[in-house]
Amino acid sequence: MEDDFSKALRQTAELMDRELREFLPLNEGLERQLYEAMRYSVLSGGKRLRALLVIQAADLFSVPRLHSTRVASAIEMVHSYSLIHDDLPCMDDDDLRRGLPTVHRKFDEATAVLAGDALQSLAFEIIANAKTHSSAEVRIKLAGSLAQAIGARGMVGGQTMDMYAGDDDIDIVTITRLQQMKTGALITFACEAGAILGHASPPQQQALKAYAHDLGLAFQIADDILDAEGSPEEMGKATGKDAAAGKATFVSLMGLEEARIHAAMLVDQAIKHLEIFGPKADLLRHAARFAIERRN
Amino acid sequence: MEDDFSKALRQTAELMDRELREFLPLNEGLERQLYEAMRYSVLSGGKRLRALLVIQAADLFSVPRLHSTRVASAIEMVHSYSLIHDDLPCMDDDDLRRGLPTVHRKFDEATAVLAGDALQSLAFEIIANAKTHSSAEVRIKLAGSLAQAIGARGMVGGQTMDMYAGDDDIDIVTITRLQQMKTGALITFACEAGAILGHASPPQQQALKAYAHDLGLAFQIADDILDAEGSPEEMGKATGKDAAAGKATFVSLMGLEEARIHAAMLVDQAIKHLEIFGPKADLLRHAARFAIERRN
Numbered sequence: 001m002e003d004d005f006s007k008a009l010r011q012t013a014e015l016m017d018r019e020l021r022e023f024l025p026l027n028e029g030l031e032r033q034l035y036e037a038m039r040y041s042v043l044s045g046g047k048r049l050r051a052l053l054v055i056q057a058a059d060l061f062s063v064p065r066l067h068s069t070r071v072a073s074a075i076e077m078v079h080s081y082s083l084i085h086d087d088l089p090c091m092d093d094d095d096l097r098r099g100l101p102t103v104h105r106k107f108d109e110a111t112a113v114l115a116g117d118a119l120q121s122l123a124f125e126i127i128a129n130a131k132t133h134s135s136a137e138v139r140i141k142l143a144g145s146l147a148q149a150i151g152a153r154g155m156v157g158g159q160t161m162d163m164y165a166g167d168d169d170i171d172i173v174t175i176t177r178l179q180q181m182k183t184g185a186l187i188t189f190a191c192e193a194g195a196i197l198g199h200a201s202p203p204q205q206q207a208l209k210a211y212a213h214d215l216g217l218a219f220q221i222a223d224d225i226l227d228a229e230g231s232p233e234e235m236g237k238a239t240g241k242d243a244a245a246g247k248a249t250f251v252s253l254m255g256l257e258e259a260r261i262h263a264a265m266l267v268d269q270a271i272k273h274l275e276i277f278g279p280k281a282d283l284l285r286h287a288a289r290f291a292i293e294r295r296n
Numbered sequence: 297m298e299d300d301f302s303k304a305l306r307q308t309a310e311l312m313d314r315e316l317r318e319f320l321p322l323n324e325g326l327e328r329q330l331y332e333a334m335r336y337s338v339l340s341g342g343k344r345l346r347a348l349l350v351i352q353a354a355d356l357f358s359v360p361r362l363h364s365t366r367v368a369s370a371i372e373m374v375h376s377y378s379l380i381h382d383d384l385p386c387m388d389d390d391d392l393r394r395g396l397p398t399v400h401r402k403f404d405e406a407t408a409v410l411a412g413d414a415l416q417s418l419a420f421e422i423i424a425n426a427k428t429h430s431s432a433e434v435r436i437k438l439a440g441s442l443a444q445a446i447g448a449r450g451m452v453g454g455q456t457m458d459m460y461a462g463d464d465d466i467d468i469v470t471i472t473r474l475q476q477m478k479t480g481a482l483i484t485f486a487c488e489a490g491a492i493l494g495h496a497s498p499p500q501q502q503a504l505k506a507y508a509h510d511l512g513l514a515f516q517i518a519d520d521i522l523d524a525e526g527s528p529e530e531m532g533k534a535t536g537k538d539a540a541a542g543k544a545t546f547v548s549l550m551g552l553e554e555a556r557i558h559a560a561m562l563v564d565q566a567i568k569h570l571e572i573f574g575p576k577a578d579l580l581r582h583a584a585r586f587a588i589e590r591r592n
Contacts, residue, residue: 031460113384136431143423163407
């Protein structure tokens, strides 16, 4: 039987597919390939975990779903853009993503670069244009936080570290910082967005931030475990690449068993941060457990 | 002797170099290459014409320079990002830009993709964070307009058309639309930004938009003429590539003489749109003439 969290995740995915489609029209002009690539990437499934975090965090403050799904759409656009660029031949050079050819394989490299670029700006456009949903103050705060989560101190900085980190440079402290930027920044923004939309009090903001911080790290450790253990079939993408490339991961640095223990501890810690929200935060608690229990 | 416009352009360039440097710190972490590439691209000269347009358009409404230079910085970041990505091997494959190696030649492709990505988000961050300068309403309006100027209906859409337009598809109408997106959208945003910062009246907004529209097109026709006639030394980049690739340009479609006449007509038209601003708009008038008289 489907539990509450699986149901919420499925419903979020369905909702997001409808929402995202609205923002991604088709186009018959010379630029049609750009539109096709954007749709192809954004609508090719994905767990929609970041969208769920936005919506559930906003739900804590009874923010209308109409508002939070807007921001959830923006964050999924950014997530898609980052996957497209990370998969490029000059970066991780991946052929497969969610069981389908990556954007540069399905189309070409130029289209992949451009689709990523356009998805980044589309995210800001969606936030800026949500006039009937949120005040200018809320929207500009969201835009600023999102920009920071993407840039040199966030996702892009983390991906750069990941590309240029020789193994000698990498210890647990460094990889933790790297991953907090590379995957953690956007997950933290997802929870922060809920707090911004909901005009959370400073202790509430702090609690959500701490939750997101631990969740993001647990999520990445679980990713490293899945990459070491999972099959390409289950994962829908190549696995074992990091180990083959002799690249440092939480698993290579801590060992599988230790990594598992560390991730579980982080999840417990993440859940503890939610105490002040009471039972309203149950789905966020499940989300934290899901981060380390998922199979892909 | 230096005329008023040359002086304004030089002063804008000096001002922008100082401003932009502030936003581009160095970094000694594993991600230092990203920071270096961002600085390298943004601070490698450039005419700063877009910055000048923002500042001069804002000056019409006596907007404090402190406010308009912020937005000018953001637009120069976006312009740099677009040049970095356009120069990539999978796009225009250029080795030289402003007389220097392009970012992917100086660093590598991954760094070029990432530096472009981070410059886009930095532009939005700069606008969002200009709290002491402009109201949330003004900032979110700027962010929304900038996002639209970048995305699939703007610069990125235009670049896509340019990449995938077979020659058979291209006539004057199509290339005009393509260039209005590829280079026109950001130039239009520059003038629009001045109007937003200055709370311009609808007729004033309209006048600036019409001016930007004609100026942007004249600028691009002049670019095509320079590409056909200029030397790589003067231009600081490869020239004659479009002709060699058999690519349609205003020059290939109209011939040199006709292109020159058309550009001059557009400049006259652009200047006419500025009538309602009186002598205050003289530098913008000069900017329009500069668009077709420049040698690079």
